[in-house]
Amino acid sequence: MALDIVRIPVLSDNYVWLVHEATSGETMVVDPAVAGPVLAEAELRGWTITQIWNTHWHPDHTGGNAEIKAATGCTITGPAAEAGRIPTLDVQVKEGDAVRLGLVEAQVIDVPAHTAGHIAYHFATEHAAFVGDTLFAMGCGRLFEGTAEQMYLNMRKLEALGDDTAIYCAHEYTLSNGRFALTVESGNLPLIERVNEVTAMRERGEATVPTTIALERATNPFMRAASVEELAKRRAAKDAA
Ligand SMILES: [Zn+2]
Numbered sequence: 675m676a677l678d679i680v681r682i683p684v685l686s687d688n689y690v691w692l693v694h695e696a697t698s699g700e701t702m703v704v705d706p707a708v709a710g711p712v713l714a715e716a717e718l719r720g721w722t723i724t725q726i727w728n729t730h731w732h733p734d735h736t737g738g739n740a741e742i743k744a745a746t747g748c749t750i751t752g753p754a755a756e757a758g759r760i761p762t763l764d765v766q767v768k769e770g771d772a773v774r775l776g777l778v779e780a781q782v783i784d785v786p787a788h789t790a791g792h793i794a795y796h797f798a799t800e801h802a803a804f805v806g807d808t809l810f811a812m813g814c815g816r817l818f819e820g821t822a823e824q825m826y827l828n829m830r831k832l833e834a835l836g837d838d839t840a841i842y843c844a845h846e847y848t849l850s851n852g853r854f855a856l857t858v859e860s861g862n863l864p865l866i867e868r869v870n871e872v873t874a875m876r877e878r879g880e881a882t883v884p885t886t887i888a889l890e891r892a893t894n895p896f897m898r899a900a901s902v903e904e905l906a907k908r909r910a911a912k913d914a915a
Pocket of ligand 1: 735788807
């Protein structure tokens with residue numbers, strides 16, 4: 675792997691990802707909710723932040739943009755469709771665009787639904803994707819600005835990245851998602867096993883992400899929904915839970 679990826683837990687359940695490409699020395703932050711802990715982690719490692727990549731406009735993904743940019747002079751890349759809601763944006767991207775971190779390139783994928791212009795970043799050569807609030811361990815993002823049909827299509831796009839793709843999501847929602855997933859598929863053995871495992875991990879205070887596409891295909895009720903209608907029903911039930 676050409677990238678060092680560091681998880682920074684902030685706020686109540688957010689994960690900010692610090693990504694370093696050693697050959698070039700470039701360091702990028704995915705979705706900085708806040709600035710302080712991110713700048714501190716980079717400094718601890720002797721890394722200088724050169725870029726921020728945003729997946730969507732929500733404040734718990736962009737709140738640290740301005741302060742990190744002021745401290746480092748970094749370039750901020752994010753969804754073209756949400757440029758109006760991310761005033762700190764320097765570079766606007768959409769599906770089909772590539773974004774470079776030193777020697778490594780990521781492809782931009784449009785995954786609207788949680789927000790209207792939500793994007794994900796896929797490092798194909800690294801088998802890694804940063805998906806913001808679209809796909810979680812055993813869950814998916816709420817449909818604030820989009821439809822179940824869009825989320826269903828997002829699940830198809832993300833599962834097509836391949837089983838060995840590591841999925842870096844932006845929240846520790848795993849246990850709550852797992853408990854809900856069990857109400858949907860009580861007889862799914864890999865799911866039962868995973869919920870037991872993540873329950874123990876959380877009791878030890880451990881993080882449960884990144885996940886992988888293989889794990890999600892086996893245990894995620896939204897990725898496993900057989901139709902748009904089924905996904906919509908499950909999302910509504912989770913929202914009400
Ligand atoms: Zn969000």
